[in-house]
Amino acid sequence: MALINKIREKSGVAVTVIAISLILFMVGGDLLGPNSILGGNSNQTVGEIAGKEINIKDFQTRVDGFRQNYEAQSGRSLNENELASLRDQAWNQFIVDIAYKKQFDKLGLAVTDDELVDMVQGNHISPSILQAFSDPTSGRFDKSAVINYLKNLKTLPVEQQKSWTSFETSLREERIRSKYENLLKLSTYIPKAQAEKEYIAQNTKATTRYLYVPYFSIVDTTIKVTDSQLESYLSAHRSEYKGTDTRSIEYVSFPVQPAKDDSTALYNEIKELARGLATAQNDSSYAKMNSDIPLPMNMSLANMSDQLKEAVKSFVPGGVYGPYREGNTYFIYKYDGTRTDTVSSAKASHILIRAENQSDSAKAAARVRAEGILAQIRAGANFEALAATSSADPGSAQRGGDLGYFQNNGAMVKPFEEAVFSASAPGLIPRLIESQFGFHIIKVTATKNNTLYRIAAIGKTIAPSQATRDEAYRKADEFANSVKTKEQFDAAVKKDKGLVVATANRIPESATNINAIQNGREIVRWAFKEDSKINSVSQVFETEEQYIVAVLTGKSDQDNVKVDDFRDELTTKVRNELKAEQITAKLKGATGDLETIAKKYGAGALIETANDISLATGFLTSAGFDPIALGKVFGLKAGQKTGVFTGENGVFIMELINKTDAPKIADFTQNKTQLTQSLESRSSYLVNEAIRENAKIVDRRAKFF
Structure with missing residues (x-):
């Protein structure tokens, strides 16, 4: 029985692997929002592929099948993102069944029953079967395990039988897709004249x-x-x-932020926890049980907050310290000394100079520029100022090149890591360090340190009370009810100095997020409703920790491109x-x-x-x-x-x-091989684009979910 459960587990993984492979072959992952067939939509067609309409009921039936199989394998219900991914998988399966199948049939491609048996238990085992039925410890494939599983299949629960049927269907789809893809690759041909032309272009x-x-x-x-x-x-x-169908909006946010009373209540709670942490027999268990966020027991400087890095200098073993506030979270720490780690931490800043492209001349130009900046710094120029204006790493440039603490465990590329961790003292490394990203000018700000601090930490986040939420909603609702047009919206914002208008342009119909707003699907659906007119104002939307009121400012139509669209x-x-x-x-x-x-x-x-x-x-x-x-x-x-x-x-x-002129050569085989490999690597993508374009796919899923 244990073996059957194990096989069931593995076969579920294999089905998922094949499904992901198929999706990546076609289009990749493009997630949709929550499922909701609302608004009195009389058109129940979720889309059209190669002239064939897909009814919402047929689509939902396939999604439900995928969901049941997924939940049977995982033993849990899906979250919203996983369900959205399954809808995408179901849609792409329709594309395969309709658009791709036409191409397969034209070429006479098929996977026979005998071929399927050979893939499962014969001489040409499918990679998915090999993965599903290999010993996780030794990696050895056991064909007898497959045969025994199939012999006992009819005695297994119905859900497992359905799972195997789905798995075999995926095997067929994987094989026929592989045949089609290989056929295209093998049909790739580069004539000598093209190879010669490319050789001359590269070497003249x-x-x-x-x-x-x-x-x-x-x-x-x-x-x-x-x-x-x-x-x-x-x-x-x-x-x-x-042209594309998009919408543009402006919106104001009414954040649900903890009030003073919420902060006071949590502060009192964490003081009680501090007393408990001080006397706990097992401080690590006590901290883990009471913390809102998972925190490591052994911390290096690399994974400490800036505030804790400073505070830990004064900690004494056995002491409890805090509370310290970081954003909306209070922290308390019980310190139990240090130990030596095998991994070290260091801190550095850098200025990255990239080449414009991979040509030798571009790299040479980048090196010259980097050497010039290094010379300026060595002559006394300000490192941070040059990082802000010259570095090609936008994340660190805005901090004067500061990368913070990091460990010598592959967090940085090897040449960079070796240079920093070989420094014996803080300061500028007097040479350029080259990596695959470009040329680095590095200033070590803290040399390697392999000290681990044993700290039991409790973090408690301030959560707004219901009264706080109600007050934020009241303000948003009052604002929404007081404005009906863009003109009134602007006037109300101007009157309330606490409101800031944000803009989101060219939002696609399938969007789930709007700028930094997560789960903004309902706002998008409102913007695309037929009765949402330009300059009209929305109702109040709740998204995570804020309420949103929006005004529709623009529309674009894929069938009617206008100047304003671009x-x-x-x-x-x-x-x-x-x-x-x-x-x-x-x-x-x-x-x-x-x-x-x-x-x-x-x-x-x-x-x-x-x-x-x-x-x-x-x-x-x-x-x-x-x-x-x-x-x-x-x-x-x-x-x-x-x-x-x-x-x-x-x-x-x-x-x-x-x-x-390029040196004369008689044999262009190497050039032909390079061009062929390049074309083969793109053939799957290119033919996929051609099939989809030829199928004239109309995707209306965003109107339903």
């Missing part, structure tokens, strides 16, 4: 000088863009701007076109060498040199990767100069200094 090198006037050299505010210009640009580039992007494009015209007019007709032309143009014209660039990965210092400029320069002969032309980010005149 050029040195160029160029005049470059970037768009940003002209101040945006000096270029006026009209709505008619935006309309004209959109009309000419309609295919580049795909106003910022279109404005940038049109403004750059106008700048290009202005720059070109000023440069046109200029004669002489590049320096003479730049001098005549005036401020904003840059003269730069790019050495040994290739057509495939060429990088221009200030302009970055500009395929138009690269194409122009590789079409020149040595000593030739282009006319004025517009690139990706500015206006150019290119001059070719010299060009070294």
Whole structure:
């Protein structure tokens, strides 16, 4: 019986693995919100795939089947996120059954019963069976366990029999998908001419000088863009701007924050807990039983809060300390001394300089820039200020490069970790450290420490009382009832200085979160309701620890693309076109060498040199990767100069200094192999996109859940 339960457990894992594999093959995970068929929706079609309508009842039946199987395997009910994931799995199964099956049938692909038997207990065992029936200790597969399980299948509970049937169905789907995918990969072909062209693009090198006037050299505010210009640009580039159904809102939040009385009550409670912790026979058990949040018994400096790092310096073994408040949580600590750990902690700051791309020239440029910053710091420049303005790590840059404490257990990349933990004293590491992320300039602020502090900790979070919640709702409800239009909404916000308006633009219909608001599905559903008009105000929504009142400020329609749907992007494009015209007019007709032309143009014209660039990965210092400029320069002969032309980010005149042709080779097999592997790795994704596009999928799930 124990073996059967074990197999049941494993087969459930295998079903999940196969299902996830299938989903990833198709589209990946795209979670939906809570299930709710409300609002009197008369259209009971949840979607359409390849001309076939999917009724909500059929869809829900499949979701229920997945849920029953999942709950039978896990032994518990699903949470909302898990249920949303199963709905997504059910939808993708419909896509397989309808759109993919058409492709499978056209190619005559199938998995016969004999093939299934061979996959389960024959000579070509499925990887999923191998995983489900292998010994977890030794990893050895036991075919007899599979056979015995199948012999006893009819004696097992009905739910387990259903589970096995579902498992076998997944095996068939996995195999036919694998056949289809392999067929596509094996049909990939790269001709010699293409391999040769790629080889030449990668290995032909050029040195160029160029005049470059970037768009940003002209101040945006000096270029006026009209709505008619935006309309004209959109009309000419309609295919580049795909419409989507989205909504934009503004909203105010009425947070449910603990009141003074709530804080006082908790403070008194934790003082009682402190007395109990001081006299507890087993302080770790007492702390674990009474803490709202799990806290480790042995803490290094790396996992202590800043407040505790300072406080622990004065702790005496046996003492109870606190309460300390951090946000809405009070902490008390009982200290029981220290011990030495095998893992060390250290603290450091860094400035990260990344290359623009993976080309040698880009890496060289990044190294030069990093060495320049390091030289400035060694000469006395402020590390924190340079980190804030120069580091490519946004998380630490805003803290002056500070990474806080971390351990030498792989938390940081190896070169970085080795440099920090080999430092014998705090201070600047006088060399660049290179990792896969770029070049690091590192300042060690606390050298390695392998001390562990034994601390029994209790954390109690202040929870708002019902009276506090009621008061927050009363304010939100009073606000919502006093405003009916956007104009009234704005006036009420202006009158109440405590309210702050937040904006959420282009919210998709399937969204579950809005900015930092979790579980905002009901707000999204309100915004997409047919009777929600522009400038109308919502009712009060409750989301976690706050109440929300929103006003609908914008709509976009996938079948009717408007300028306002892409106003910022279109404005940038049109403004750059106008700048290009202005720059070109000023440069046109200029004669002489590049320096003479730049001098005549005036401020904003840059003269730069790019050495040994290739057509495939060429990088221009200030302009970055500009395929138009690269194409122009590789079409020149040595000593030739282009006319004025517009690139990706500015206006150019290119001059070719010299060009070294790629060395002649007779065998392009390696190049063909690289291109083939690259194409094979993308084939599954590309064909999936083609199948989905051809199926003309209409997904209306967001109207029901």
